[in-house]
Amino acid sequence: MxxxxxxxxxxxxxxxxxxxxxxxxxxxxxxxDAVFEAHATLRDRITQDxxxxxxxxxxxxxEDIRFQDGLATQIDDGAEVTILPAVAGG
Amino acid sequence: xxxxxxxxxxxxxxxxxxxxFACENCFGPLEVAYDFTALEPTETKRKIQAGSQGIxxxxxxxxxxGRPGDPLEPGLTPLVRADRLAERLGLDAELWIKNDAANPTxxxxxRVVAVAVAKAQELGFDTVxxxxxxxxxxxxxxxxxxxxxxxxxxxxxxxxxxxLLATGIYGTNLVGVRGNYDxxxxxxxxxxxxxxxxxxxVNLRPYYAEGSKTLAYETAxxxxxxxxxxIICPIASGSLFTxxxxxxxxxxxxxxxxxxxxxxxxxxxxxxxxxxxAFAEGxxxxxxxxxxxxxxxLAIGDPADGPYAVEQARRTGGAxxxxxxxxxxxxxxxxxxxxxxxxxxxxxxxxxxLAKLAERGDIxxxxxxxxxxxxxxxxxxxxxxxxxxxxxxxxxxxxxxxEFRQEVTV
Numbered sequence: 001m002x003x004x005x006x007x008x009x010x011x012x013x014x015x016x017x018x019x020x021x022x023x024x025x026x027x028x029x030x031x032x033d034a035v036f037e038a039h040a041t042l043r044d045r046i047t048q049d050x051x052x053x054x055x056x057x058x059x060x061x062x063e064d065i066r067f068q069d070g071l072a073t074q075i076d077d078g079a080e081v082t083i084l085p086a087v088a089g090g
Numbered sequence: 091x092x093x094x095x096x097x098x099x100x101x102x103x104x105x106x107x108x109x110x111f112a113c114e115n116c117f118g119p120l121e122v123a124y125d126f127t128a129l130e131p132t133e134t135k136r137k138i139q140a141g142s143q144g145i146x147x148x149x150x151x152x153x154x155x156g157r158p159g160d161p162l163e164p165g166l167t168p169l170v171r172a173d174r175l176a177e178r179l180g181l182d183a184e185l186w187i188k189n190d191a192a193n194p195t196x197x198x199x200x201r202v203v204a205v206a207v208a209k210a211q212e213l214g215f216d217t218v219x220x221x222x223x224x225x226x227x228x229x230x231x232x233x234x235x236x237x238x239x240x241x242x243x244x245x246x247x248x249x250x251x252x253x254l255l256a257t258g259i260y261g262t263n264l265v266g267v268r269g270n271y272d273x274x275x276x277x278x279x280x281x282x283x284x285x286x287x288x289x290x291x292v293n294l295r296p297y298y299a300e301g302s303k304t305l306a307y308e309t310a311x312x313x314x315x316x317x318x319x320x321i322i323c324p325i326a327s328g329s330l331f332t333x334x335x336x337x338x339x340x341x342x343x344x345x346x347x348x349x350x351x352x353x354x355x356x357x358x359x360x361x362x363x364x365x366x367x368a369f370a371e372g373x374x375x376x377x378x379x380x381x382x383x384x385x386x387x388l389a390i391g392d393p394a395d396g397p398y399a400v401e402q403a404r405r406t407g408g409a410x411x412x413x414x415x416x417x418x419x420x421x422x423x424x425x426x427x428x429x430x431x432x433x434x435x436x437x438x439x440x441x442x443x444l445a446k447l448a449e450r451g452d453i454x455x456x457x458x459x460x461x462x463x464x465x466x467x468x469x470x471x472x473x474x475x476x477x478x479x480x481x482x483x484x485x486x487x488x489x490x491x492x493e494f495r496q497e498v499t500v
Contacts, residue, residue: 009283010114045115054375054397055100055117059276064392066378082280085112087119087394088292089221089275090327 001078003031008084014041028058029071031081046083057086092128093153096120096296099398107153109213109293119394120296122153124340131345138311145201145304151340152304153297158208161236164200165304167192169312169460175428175441179448182455186318188309188462189431195232195256196466197225197387197434198330202301203290207233209297210288216240217287221278223271223326223387224253225434225465230290231260242287244274250386252469270381272392295329295394302330306337309460310347317342318460320353320453322444324436325365325410326388328399330464331356335402352460354403355452356410357443359383359435363412365396369403370410376400384415384473385435387465409452413442421445422467423477432467440464 002022007015015021021038025031036043046056051071058065059082065073075081096105100118111120129150141147142157145165149157168189176185193200203226210218219242220230227243234241243257247266258264267274275292282292290298310317317338325331335354341347358366361383364376376396381389393399403410413421421441426432433441444461447453467474483489 008112008279010112010117013114046117053100053116053118055112055119055394057276057392062273062276064272064378067380082276084276084279085117086392087112087117088279088282088289088295089271089392089394090291090329090390 003075003078004080005031005035006080006082010085011042011045011083014045015039025075027071027075028060028065028073028081031075032058032071055086057084058082059084092124092126092150093155094123094125097123109215109288111293111295122296122300124151126151126340126344129344134344134346135315138307145204145301148304148307151307151337152205153300154208154212158212160204160208162194162200162204162233164193164204166308169309170429170431172429172461175425178424178428179445181448181453183453184456184458186313186458186460187425187429187431188305188460190305190462190464191431191433191437191466195225195228196469197229198302198305198462198464199225199229200233201304202226202298203229203233205301206288206290206294206298207237207239209294210239210290211237213288215286215288217242217285219278219281219285219287219289220244220291221271221275221289222291223389224249224257224469225387226291227257227262227264228253228469231257231262231264234262235260244278246270246274246386250470250472252471256469271390272378275390275392299329299333302333303337303340305330305462306334307341309334310338310341313458313460315347317347317349318352319457320355320408320459321462322355322357322440322447322459323462324388324440324464325356325358325393325399326390326436327393328356328365328395328397330462332395332398332402334462335406351406354406354408355443355447356399356403356408357440358410358412359385359388359418359439360412360414361385362389362391364391365393365399366410366412368396368400368410374400383418384470385418385439386470387434387436388439411443411446413439413446417442417445419473419477422473425463426467431463433463434465434467434470435473436465437463437467438473
């Protein structure tokens with residue numbers, strides 16, 4: 001089963017308006033690389049020097065990947081990856 | 091007019107003055123940009139002094155054209171000298187308490203919500219919402235009621251009962267989320283995409299955050315248009331901490347006050363100290379934590395403005411410290427016993443850090459220090475249980491004398 005990646009409003013200009021993208025991959029890093037293959041301009045918007053930018057949060061099935069293994073976090077088939085801006089709240 | 095646009099704090103990209111909060115290029119936070127060059131210091135000071143008795147006296151520095159209507163105007167809370175507290179801590183300093191519990195819903199959140207609700211009305215929203223650790227919930231529910239707007243308030247379901255009761259009473263839609271604040275915040279960030287609502291601390295956050303600057307303006311005005319040498323301020327998301335700095339800087343820039351930025355000391359609870367940890371470790375990002383502290387109003391494990399709070403503490407020669415739950419309870423008692431001000435757990439954190447700085451010898455003789463007390467003790471009554479004993483007696487003189495005999499010296 002593919003992995004569903006939810007794209008936030010702010011990034012949809014880079015995905016031709018798509019709110020979600022379906023790709024394959026065993027880790028968050030692989031999944032994001034597959035998303036960047038399909039939508040090249042996304043890479044620079046959410047990563048810098050190979051790492052996530054500091055105001056980008058990524059969740060696998062609702063859990064922040066920084067509580068797991070970051071970009072190396074394993075993803076089960078059919079899981080949902082959510083990208084959100086980290087600048088809300090407080 | 092001085093309000094220009096929304097500007098990304100990371101890459102400088104600009105956006106129109108709508109309900110946006112994150113940069114499309116880099117996801118950085120957006121902030122309101124102004125041009126204050128037309129503000130002449132003497133005239134501006136006169137206008138402020140002739141203004142309303144609350145935050146709207148500073149309307150020229152807030153993101154509106156003119157002064158919005160606001161039936162629950164917060165602000166101009168007392169700034170009181172705390173000589174007895176200084177004495178208890180062995181400090182030879184000019185110590186002040188800014189008691190922001192004295193706001194309509196008893197916390198500093200009235201300042202940010204007043205600004206956000208006014209902006210929501212200006213932008214044509216009929217519903218306001220928020221992700222909250224409690225104080226914001228109280229404020230959003232109340233200000234929405236006063237403005238005649240519908241509201242949805244999202245909080246962790248395990249919040250203090252006092253904060254839930256003091257929110258639901260305003261007729262809001264109170265939603266208890268089974269999770270911590272960061273879960274609530276993630277949910278609200280997602281909801282902000284699907285619902286046409288003004289989430290005060292999500293899609294209206296650039297405007298909302300501006301309300302915190304009024305704490306800086308008031309401090310300077312109440313000190314006779316002067317700056318303190320040091321401020322001690324609690325840190326949850328880091329927004330208040332950084333906006334107080336911005337408020338002082340704006341007034342320095344236009345010449346309304348003279349001098350330099352105070353030293354900024356941030357206060358966190360040990361059980362939720364991502365900003366204190368980043369400061370101590372020299373990081374420029376905050377590693378998120380799972381909060382475990384009685385200071386629930388500060389229990390944000392993934393602080394949005396954490397990196398900027400760390401920078402602000404470093405740039406001003408300050409620090410970000412954390413205190414234990416026991417020190418928080420001691421801080422609440424110490425403030426109450428020496429100033430007559432009863433604060434919630436966040437204030438206990440702040441006073442706890444003040445005590446820590448005093449013990450460490452960080453505060454020099456003669457320093458002018460302002461301590462920000464951001465919320466009311468009646469909201470977190472559990473933290474004060476078992477701190478004292480009530481004397482229970484029968485309604486007769488003998489019973490009283492028996493209880494207090496040892497204290498009678500005739």
